[in-house]
Amino acid sequence: MQALNLTIDSPFALGSTDIKIDWPDWAYIEEFRFSLRNKKTNQPTDWAKTDLEGTIDWTNYALETLNEVYEECSAANWDGYNAQPISREKYFEASKLIRMLPNSFPVPDILPEPDGGIGLEWYQEKYFSFAVGITGKNMITYVGRFGKNNQTYGTETFIDSVSDVILNGLKRLFS
Amino acid sequence: MNQKNKISSKEATTRYIFNDRHYAETKKRIKYPAFMPKKGETSVFRISNLDDQQIWDIGENYVAPISSRTLLARGDLIALDIFDEGLEIEADTKNHKLHANIVGWPLKEAKIKLHAINLADKAICHIKP
Numbered sequence: 001m002q003a004l005n006l007t008i009d010s011p012f013a014l015g016s017t018d019i020k021i022d023w024p025d026w027a028y029i030e031e032f033r034f035s036l037r038n039k040k041t042n043q044p045t046d047w048a049k050t051d052l053e054g055t056i057d058w059t060n061y062a063l064e065t066l067n068e069v070y071e072e073c074s075a076a077n078w079d080g081y082n083a084q085p086i087s088r089e090k091y092f093e094a095s096k097l098i099r100m101l102p103n104s105f106p107v108p109d110i111l112p113e114p115d116g117g118i119g120l121e122w123y124q125e126k127y128f129s130f131a132v133g134i135t136g137k138n139m140i141t142y143v144g145r146f147g148k149n150n151q152t153y154g155t156e157t158f159i160d161s162v163s164d165v166i167l168n169g170l171k172r173l174f175s
Numbered sequence: 176m177n178q179k180n181k182i183s184s185k186e187a188t189t190r191y192i193f194n195d196r197h198y199a200e201t202k203k204r205i206k207y208p209a210f211m212p213k214k215g216e217t218s219v220f221r222i223s224n225l226d227d228q229q230i231w232d233i234g235e236n237y238v239a240p241i242s243s244r245t246l247l248a249r250g251d252l253i254a255l256d257i258f259d260e261g262l263e264i265e266a267d268t269k270n271h272k273l274h275a276n277i278v279g280w281p282l283k284e285a286k287i288k289l290h291a292i293n294l295a296d297k298a299i300c301h302i303k304p
Contacts, residue, residue, distance in 0.1 A: 069196065080193030080242030081213055111196055113208045119288070121206065126296050131207065133288055141285040143292055153285040 058107035062098045065110045066091070066118070073112040084116030089136035093158070094118040097134065100162050105170050122173060130173045132166060144169040182264045182275065184255040188219040190298070191234040193244035198300055205250035207295040210277070211287065217277040219264070222251070231303065237271060250298035260290045 072078060073086045094110070097120070101108075108120040113133065121131040127148045133141040142165065143153040156163040190209060192198055197209035210217055220238075222230045230249070239246045254264055263279040277294075280287050 072196075077243065078194060079197065079208075080191075080239070080244035081218060083213065109206065111206055111208050112194070114211050114213050119208060123204075123206075129292065129296075131288060131292060133284060135284070141288060143285060143289045145289075145292065151289060153289045155283075155285055 056107070057103050059099060059101075059103065062107055062110060063095060066094055066098060069110050069112050069118065073116075078112065079114055081114060083112070083114040086112060086116050086118060087136055090116065090118050090134045093136050093138070094120070094134045097132070097140065097158065097162065102167070105174060122170065124173060128173060130169050140166070142166055142169060144173065146172055182221065182254050182266065184253070184258055185223075186221055186254040186264075187223045188252050188254060188257070188264065188275065189222045189230060189234075190217065190219050190250045190252070191238045191242075191246055192248040192250060193239070193242055193246060195247055198248045198250070198302075200248075200302055203300040203302065205248075205295045205298040205300045207288065207292040209250055210291040210294040210298070212277065212280045212291075215278060215280055217280075219252075219275050219277055220271070221266075221273045221275055227301075233271075233273065234303075246303055248303055249301050250295070251301065252294060252298050256294065256297040260293055262290060 070086055070091045073083070076085050077083060078085070106122060108122050111119040111121055113119050117136075118134045119131055120134075121129060123129040127145055127150075130144045131142065135141065138157060138159050139155055140158045141153070141155050143151070145151045152169070154165070156165050190205075192205070192209050194209075196206070198205050220230075220233055222233075225233075231246075234246045234249060257264055257277055261279065262277050264275050265278050266275045268274060280290065
């Protein structure tokens with residue numbers, strides 16, 4: 001089996017730590033990164049960078065928000081109506097999706113859903129929005145509204161790329 | 176359903192909100208997960224003929240203790256807005272005479288989300304004073 005070796009400088013002690021992680025379980029990397037954040041100051045770092053074209057790099061900000069949502073909603077009844085906790089699978093899948101989304105679109109709202117899911121919503125105004133839902137099963141649901149009587153919805157496979165249906169929906173919303 | 180519990184399209188309903196990610200305070204907007212169902216039902220209260228304080232009192236004194244959460248906001252909808260989505264409202268007076276559930280949700284997740292988004296768009300957001 002292939003393995004990935006990481007050397008991580010500890011912020012708490014002198015020296016560094018060698019960690020061996022079985023390939024390709026990136027979930028452990030995500031979890032480790034998340035646990036490191038909890039032990040630190042909990043302050044966001046490197047939130048927003050601007051490239052030469054003026055596009056806001058919101059990926060880190062969105063990931064920080066996702067972490068907050070995951071922490072807040074990791075126990076049942078987080079909405080007062082017996083909502084299910086957000087599962088690790090859905091958290092990791094949402095994290096993967098956020099990393100793959102182009103920064104040319106605005107940063108989405110990251111919303112906990114009562115079935116333990118995570119939604120990403122781009123809301124412009126009444127009747128104009130685009131939302132995707134993370135299922136944790138390599139599928140994402142989407143709803144696009146491009147006017148009062150112009151709505152579309154469906155389900156798309158999500159494994160290693162964001163489908164054109166999602167990207168075209170976002171382009172249409174922001175065109 | 177007896178006549179007393181039949182809900183007319185003009186009736187006002189409200190959904191109490193206990194999570195601060197389910198509404199936008201500055202824009203006074205309800206976000207769609209607030210209306211998503213749990214086990215095929217979205218709990219609401221019938222608020223026609225109640226004044227604003229009475230509506231908050233139900234949320235504060237009845238719903239919040241059951242939910243073990245702090246009441247933060249509410250989203251008001253006219254029943255017609257719910258019926259327009261092809262959904263129904265069923266009175267559920269076992270524990271409170273004004274309680275009801277939005278039912279008739281479809282099975283497909285994406286379509287559930289579409290209805291919840293449309294309801295959230297139509298809802299009037301009130302922040303708890």
